[in-house]
Amino acid sequence: MWQTIRDFPERLYFDYSVYIDRFVDWLSNTFEWLFDIIRDVILTMFDGVEFVLGVMPWWLYIGLLFIAGWRLYNVKTGVILSLLLFLIGVSGLWDEMIYTLAIIFISVFISFLIGLPTGILMSKSSRLESVLKPILDGMQTLPSFVYLIPALMLLGIGRVPAVFATTIYAVPPLIRLTFLGIKNVDEQVIEAGISFGSTPMQMLFKIELPQALATIAAGLNQTTMMAVAMVVIASMIGARGIGQEVLIAIRQINVGDGFVAGLAIVFVAIILDRLLQGVTARFDQTMETE
Amino acid sequence: MARDVKIDNMSVVFGTKMQRKAAIELLDEDMTADEIREETGATVAVKNLSIEIEEGELFVIVGLSGSGKSSLIRTLNLLNRPARGTITVGGQDLTELSSSGLRSYRRNDASMVFQNFALLSHRTVMQNVEYPLEVQGVAREKRRQTAQDAIDLVGLSGWENHMPNQLSGGMRQRVGLARALTNDPELLLMDEPYSALDPLIRRNMQDELLKLEDEMDRTILFITHDMNEAFRLGDRIALMKDAEIVQIGTPDEFFDKPASDYVRDFIADVDKTRILKVRSIMHRPGYVAKLGDSVKETREALKERDMDFCYVTDKNRKFQGYIRFEDLQKSRGQTINKLVNEDDTVIYRNAYLREAWHKLKEAEYDLPVVDGKGRLRGVLDYNVVVEALAD
Numbered sequence: 001m002w003q004t005i006r007d008f009p010e011r012l013y014f015d016y017s018v019y020i021d022r023f024v025d026w027l028s029n030t031f032e033w034l035f036d037i038i039r040d041v042i043l044t045m046f047d048g049v050e051f052v053l054g055v056m057p058w059w060l061y062i063g064l065l066f067i068a069g070w071r072l073y074n075v076k077t078g079v080i081l082s083l084l085l086f087l088i089g090v091s092g093l094w095d096e097m098i099y100t101l102a103i104i105f106i107s108v109f110i111s112f113l114i115g116l117p118t119g120i121l122m123s124k125s126s127r128l129e130s131v132l133k134p135i136l137d138g139m140q141t142l143p144s145f146v147y148l149i150p151a152l153m154l155l156g157i158g159r160v161p162a163v164f165a166t167t168i169y170a171v172p173p174l175i176r177l178t179f180l181g182i183k184n185v186d187e188q189v190i191e192a193g194i195s196f197g198s199t200p201m202q203m204l205f206k207i208e209l210p211q212a213l214a215t216i217a218a219g220l221n222q223t224t225m226m227a228v229a230m231v232v233i234a235s236m237i238g239a240r241g242i243g244q245e246v247l248i249a250i251r252q253i254n255v256g257d258g259f260v261a262g263l264a265i266v267f268v269a270i271i272l273d274r275l276l277q278g279v280t281a282r283f284d285q286t287m288e289t290e
Numbered sequence: 291m292a293r294d295v296k297i298d299n300m301s302v303v304f305g306t307k308m309q310r311k312a313a314i315e316l317l318d319e320d321m322t323a324d325e326i327r328e329e330t331g332a333t334v335a336v337k338n339l340s341i342e343i344e345e346g347e348l349f350v351i352v353g354l355s356g357s358g359k360s361s362l363i364r365t366l367n368l369l370n371r372p373a374r375g376t377i378t379v380g381g382q383d384l385t386e387l388s389s390s391g392l393r394s395y396r397r398n399d400a401s402m403v404f405q406n407f408a409l410l411s412h413r414t415v416m417q418n419v420e421y422p423l424e425v426q427g428v429a430r431e432k433r434r435q436t437a438q439d440a441i442d443l444v445g446l447s448g449w450e451n452h453m454p455n456q457l458s459g460g461m462r463q464r465v466g467l468a469r470a471l472t473n474d475p476e477l478l479l480m481d482e483p484y485s486a487l488d489p490l491i492r493r494n495m496q497d498e499l500l501k502l503e504d505e506m507d508r509t510i511l512f513i514t515h516d517m518n519e520a521f522r523l524g525d526r527i528a529l530m531k532d533a534e535i536v537q538i539g540t541p542d543e544f545f546d547k548p549a550s551d552y553v554r555d556f557i558a559d560v561d562k563t564r565i566l567k568v569r570s571i572m573h574r575p576g577y578v579a580k581l582g583d584s585v586k587e588t589r590e591a592l593k594e595r596d597m598d599f600c601y602v603t604d605k606n607r608k609f610q611g612y613i614r615f616e617d618l619q620k621s622r623g624q625t626i627n628k629l630v631n632e633d634d635t636v637i638y639r640n641a642y643l644r645e646a647w648h649k650l651k652e653a654e655y656d657l658p659v660v661d662g663k664g665r666l667r668g669v670l671d672y673n674v675v676v677e678a679l680a681d
Contacts, residue, residue: 188408195367196422196473197397206425210412 024153035154042106042160049102058094062086065271072278081274084267093242093264100231100241100268103159107166107227112220115171119178119216120204129179136172144169144233152237162231162239170226177219181212217280224276228269242268293380293399293476293509295343295366300375302361305332314373323358323533335361337533338375343526348503348510350524352517352556358533359513363481366511367400368392379477397426401470405482407462409454415441415465416450422473433472440468443502460491467499480512484519496522500640517556521565522642529553541565562679563644568637571678572659572668575601579613583626589618601658602630607665609636609658636660639667643679646670 028035062082069078088097122129147169151161185208193207209216235243242264249258301317303310313332323334335358343349353359364370365377368384377384379399387395401422409418419440423433441450444464454462463483470478484492496519503510514520520527521541528538537549548554576595579588579602592600592615602610611632621629636658637646650657650672659668 186406186408188404188406189410191369192402192404192408192410195369195396195400195402196425196469197393197395198425199393202425206421207410211410213412 024150028154038164039155039160042163045106045109046102046159049105050098053098053102058089068275068278072275072282077274081271084271088264088267091260091264093245093261096240096242096245096261097264097268099159100243100265103162103166103231103234103239103241104224104227104268104272107163107170107231108220108224110163110167111171111174111223111227114167115174115219115223116178116216118171119175119219120182120209122175122179123182123208132175136176139168139172144230145236147230148233148237157238159239161237162234165234165237166227166230169230170223173222173226174216174219177222178212178216181215181219182208184215185211214280214283217276217283221273221276221280224272225269228265228272232265294345295341295349295477295509295511296376296378297339297341297362297365298376298378300336300339300365300372300377301334302336302358302365302370303332303334303373305330310373317374334533335370336365336372339533339535341528341535341538343509343511346507346509348512348523348525350512350514350520350527351530352514352520352527353530354515357530359515359530360481362530363402363479363511363513366477366479367396367402369402397422398473399475400477400479401473401475402479402481403463403466403470403483405485407454407459407466407486409462409465409469411454414451414453415446415457418454418465419468419472421469426473437468437472440472443471444468445498458491459487460495463487463495476508478508478510480510482513482515485515492519499523517560518564521557521560529556561644563647564642566643566678567639568641568643568646568659568670569639569668571643571674572639572670573674575658575666575669578603578666579626580605581610581625581627581630585618585621585623585626585629588613588626589615592618601666601669602626603666609660609664609666612658633658636664637670638662643675646675650675 062085065085066078066082069081071078088094118132122132147165148161151165151168155161155164189207189211190203193203198206231239231241232243232246235241235247242261245261246258246265249255249261301314303313305313309330309332312330313326313334316326316329317334317338321329323337326332326334337358339362341349351359351362361370365372366379366384368387372385379395382395384392384395410421413421416434416437420433420437423436428436438450441447444467446461446464446468449457449461454465457465463486466483470480484495487495500523512520512523514523521544524541526538526540527544529536529544531552537544537553539547544553544557548557576597577591577600579591579600581602581604588600592598597615599612599614601612604610611630613626613629613631617629618626623629635649635652637649637660639659639661646657650670656672657670658666659670661667
């Protein structure tokens with residue numbers, strides 16, 4: 001008796017997953033040409049990026065990283081960053097790292113192409129703002145695994161859907177911070193621009209974007225960090241790289257290997273974060289008004 | 291060419307569309323801005339205001355914060371649009387301009403200097419100053435040259451490649467002024483430009499503005515909440531309160547005939563020594579000798595006028611010093627040249643009495659008044675100064 005009241009009635013069960021399946025089927029059939037183009041474009045980008053990343057010898061990476069750390073911060077940071085990179089190589093994960101970096105760079109690049117204009121449009125149109133804000137909130141609270149499903153269905157398995165999922169996961173902070181950066185430009189500076197007869201385009205390129213640059217750079221940094229996090233998860237749909245090493249280690253309950261691969265991801269994250277923050281700080285330095 | 295400005299029955303109203311509409315209908319009723327706000331929720335920042343500003347005039351609008359003075363000046367480049375009424379600059383009604391016409395007006399005819407400088411922090415001083423020309427598409431070489439002239443004019447030569455955050459407040463406002471001057475506007479709008487500066491710098495900047503104004507042919511509209519500043523700068527002053535004008539007039543008229551107790555209160559703190567200029571109370575020197583005059587002639591002239599001494603200038607009326615009657619009596623020379631006591635205690639005719647006061651105490655005799663080129667223009671008498679400050 002109690003059981004019939006307590007348990008959710010089976011009569012109310014409604015399986016709407018079929019409709020979603022149908023919708024995705026429809027989507028992938030109707031827009032097959034589009035997804036083909038996306039796949040081709042992303043694969044071409046991979047060829048280019050992997051060529052550039054692969055042609056450089058390992059010691060050149062370490063040398064360049066040392067110089068970057070030294071110029072942006074100090075010798076100590078240069079040494080630490082290049083040491084972290086060296087340790088990835090020592091772990092035997094160099095090739096995997098290159099592969100992972102390629103996914104990250106392409107995802108961040110596409111995020112930038114999408115995020116920057118979207119952020120700008122959002123700052124100009126309060127209607128778009130009110131539509132996009134809840135969507136962005138939703139995107140950031142959704143579990144990252146969920147992005148794998150449409151990517152998988154529309155683009156199959158491999159690194160192309162990995163880029164797709166990573167981009168969708170990583171783009172919100174860039175949109176949000178581009179929007180914020182432009183919205184927060186000093187009202188008087190905007191008025192000064194208007195009062196000297198700037199056109200809307202001149203306002204955007206000569207005043208708003210340069211003023212928002214530091215904030216946009218911070219957004220790019222966050223987007224990159226999100227991409228690093230997502231790239232591990234994207235290995236579940238067949239992207240190789242360091243993420244796959246982690247995945248294999250988990251399946252085999254191989255704690256040591258898992259830890260080594262996990263640390264390598266952390267090192268990649270630290271290196272990218274430091275580099276981007278260093279560049280951002282440079283902007284900030286020249287921009288401070290007080 | 292400077293432009294005249296004519297504001298006719300102009301009102302500025304802020305609020306939602308509905309509130310504004312309701313408020314506009316009440317503008318002609320006998321209600322204050324406050325009463326209209328209570329009734330409709332809209333803020334009437336400027337209410338039925340009419341002013342005529344002449345070509346080349348330095349017109350100051352003064353009032354406490356919230357009196358509507360900033361809202362008023364911002365209508366002159368349509369940063370605020372008037373709810374009704376007309377604003378005519380040089381015969382052109384601004385409210386009728388198309389968007390490209392307005393852009394051209396903003397680019398060529400009116401420039402603004404902002405209270406918090408509003409510099410572009412990502413650009414150097416030079417790049418800030420050339421911005422108004424850059425948006426007009428002026429070629430790089432030419433705009434560099436014009437911007438350099440403006441930078442030199444405000445005394446920032448050598449700072450061209452610095453970023454705004456490397457400059458002091460006073461220097462930043464110089465950049466703001468230079469930027470407003472590069473497009474050679476006929477109308478210069480200054481929205482509390484010196485309020486954010488400390489008093490000493492502020493006074494310097496005021497003096498410099500007066501000097502610039504002397505050389506420029508443009509109409510200047512200046513906003514301030516500081517009555518001293520208003521009186522120091524303004525040819526004419528309009529005192530605003532609660533979106534309306536309480537009194538318009540020259541500084542003298544404010545002192546002679548304050549329109550109400552409010553005006554009287556407002557000018558109570560004004561320090562006359564900082565407002566009255568030397569030239570307004572100096573008198574003509576009785577007899578002036580020139581270098582090369584004969585001793586005899588000069589002696590006779592002074593004797594006739596019963597003077598103890600007289601000033602000496604060169605042929606171009608440039609001040610040289612003074613000569614004592616007793617020295618003339620003792621002398622056996624031909625010309626007075628050797629008897630001249632060289633004296634460099636002079637006062638500029640546009641100086642304020644406060645400055646003259648200190649110098650009067652140092653001087654042995656009355657104070658000679660000179661113009662910008664050092665020519666003798668008058669004499670400042672200690673007693674006259676005391677008298678002027680007394681009433």
